[in-house]
Amino acid sequence: MSNDLSGYIDNELKEMLPNFKWKIIKESKKNLIELYLTFHVETEEEYQVQDMLGKNNEPGLVQFEDVICFYDPAYAHVKPQNYLASFSMDSHTGIEKGYVDAILRQLNYTTKKGKVELTEFLRDDFADSYALTWKESNLQNMVDTLKETGRYSEEKIPMELDDEQSFLEKLKKDGADDGVERV
Numbered sequence: 001m002s003n004d005l006s007g008y009i010d011n012e013l014k015e016m017l018p019n020f021k022w023k024i025i026k027e028s029k030k031n032l033i034e035l036y037l038t039f040h041v042e043t044e045e046e047y048q049v050q051d052m053l054g055k056n057n058e059p060g061l062v063q064f065e066d067v068i069c070f071y072d073p074a075y076a077h078v079k080p081q082n083y084l085a086s087f088s089m090d091s092h093t094g095i096e097k098g099y100v101d102a103i104l105r106q107l108n109y110t111t112k113k114g115k116v117e118l119t120e121f122l123r124d125d126f127a128d129s130y131a132l133t134w135k136e137s138n139l140q141n142m143v144d145t146l147k148e149t150g151r152y153s154e155e156k157i158p159m160e161l162d163d164e165q166s167f168l169e170k171l172k173k174d175g176a177d178d179g180v181e182r183v
Helices: 005-016 097-123 136-148 167-176
Strands: 021-027 032-042 061-071 085-088
Touching (some): 005 032, 032 097, 061 097, 085 097, 097 136
Parallel strands (some): 061 085
Antiparallel strands (some): 021 032, 032 061
């Protein structure tokens, strides 16, 4: 099991078998981790839905995507409205494991409910848009429940990001090989 935030999220989602597929993107320069999630519902062939970019769905299938974000406000300037949900943290000390567990459980619940709502949206001739809804109160209830049942861990999970080498460090490495690339 990985002991950093992105590895922990990935491992937990694999065990959880969530209602969605996911991809984790780490941005080292911004101290930011984004969790992209996607799910789909099957529809009748004639349903046509267009996304925000003007792309139409495949016949018989409507796919929905959204993103949640973990970030350090000292480094990243995140606009929360661009995400389903965003969670600030100190990237050096980390975030409580119990809080991450609650977020992932709430995300699983939100997407399960979202699939039902997406199906209802597709059947409604007068609906003009669809979006997942994240409820902070539900997350707080999940945290409270985990604490009451003794399943909330206060252990901190750090946000370990890959440090990129500076240009100077790259030059030093090249100098060790006399400036010649070895193949």
